[in-house]
Amino acid sequence: MKLQMHSIHFVADQKLTNFIQKKADKLDTYYDQIIDGEVFMRLDKNDKSENKIVEIKLNVPGKQFFAKNQNDSFEAAADDSIEALRRQIKKHKEKLVLSKQ
DSSP: OEEEEEEESSOOOHHHHHHHHHHHHGGGGTOTTOOEEEEEEEEOOSSSSOOEEEEEEEEETTEEEEEEEEESSHHHHHHHHHHHHHHHHHHHHHHHHHHHO
16 A cells, blocks of 8 residues: 655654554455555654654545554554554445445
8 A cells, every 4th residue: 555654844764664654554455446545744842752643644535544643652553553543444445345245
């Protein structure tokens, strides 16, 4: 799956982008119709330790999935966002199967 990575107000290293790409590629096992996606990584300007935000937008035919998560590391926020997308995709796929019956 083709993902566009956007890091806002910082430069994301290759290790982080590879981590997110690898995790997102696993979503293809749940739904093979994913066209592409965008990932936004942002640093929140507050004093809390949970200041890393990851937003992921996936495009599928006729629909768009979105998840946003904030955590103390980009990896943890990406994990949570991808898990939320996994649940959305499974729910969408179940609806498609039910509508075809």
